[in-house]
Amino acid sequence: MEKDIKQKNNSFIKILKIVENIIFYVFMAIMIVLIFFLIQSRMTGDVPSIGSYRMYIVESGSMTPTIKVGSLVIVKEVDANDIDSGDVITYRGLEDTVVTHRVVKIKKDDEISFITKGDANETKDPLPLNESHLIGKSIFWVPYIGVLMGFIRTKTGFITLIVVPLILLIIIQFYSRYKRKKGNDV
Known part of the structure; x- marks a missing residue:
């Protein structure tokens, strides 16, 4: 019975990690698109x-x-x-x-x-x-998405909504990989 509980926990953890990775990659894709629009509009001086x-x-x-x-x-x-x-x-x-x-x-x-x-x-x-x-x-x-886009166009908004979350997500990904690798070494 304890073995069944461990298997269920391991399955749940695997699913959770898959969901975490999906959320990460979707967020990254959205950030890349927003960065593209931001750079495009700044370079051309036109609307995205x-x-x-x-x-x-x-x-x-x-x-x-x-x-x-x-x-x-x-x-x-x-x-x-x-x-x-x-x-x-x-x-x-x-x-x-x-x-x-x-x-x-x-x-x-x-x-x-x-x-x-x-x-x-x-x-x-x-x-x-x-x-x-x-x-x-x-x-x-x-x-209301326009409010977010307008805020992202400012330096403060760019740093707050793109750079900081991007850095946090990268740190979280490296930390979780480090933790998994360390767990496999034990």
């Missing part, structure tokens, strides 16, 4: 992107409750003809600001223009949006 997808952080409440302040918005570059009324789009506003609002009307003359409105706003945006200002269609947003 992969192919035709760009990432923006929502800084105002004009789209609440649909998109909360601090959300990360994933925007796919699309042709103006692919935008429908009701779509959420991201575009360059006045003074090169980036705005994410909902399309309430589309005008098709010689050029396509959009009438937009923030979900939280009572009135439509005052000027029609010319298609040349369109960045793309907002296809996905994750609440």
Whole structure:
């Protein structure tokens, strides 16, 4: 009976170590992706992107409750003809600001223009949006992740959220390997 208990404990410990390794590698993959985006945006001076997808952080409440302040918005570059009324789009506003609002009307003359409105706003945006200002269609947003991305862009955030956990995880991995090796030597 004692042997069965030891086998169950050993099996549990092996499963625990496998789960620990999986968590470690998933965390490392996420950190590598975040570091890639951070380095990319710092080197290019542009927003983080992969192919035709760009990432923006929502800084105002004009789209609440649909998109909360601090959300990360994933925007796919699309042709103006692919935008429908009701779509959420991201575009360059006045003074090169980036705005994410909902399309309430589309005008098709010689050029396509959009009438937009923030979900939280009572009135439509005052000027029609010319298609040349369109960045793309907002296809996905994750609440509060933008706050984390914004914090990671700072030196303090980079050190706090990437370097320190990375060092801790490496130390934990080396310590657990050292402990296993020492246990096998006994």
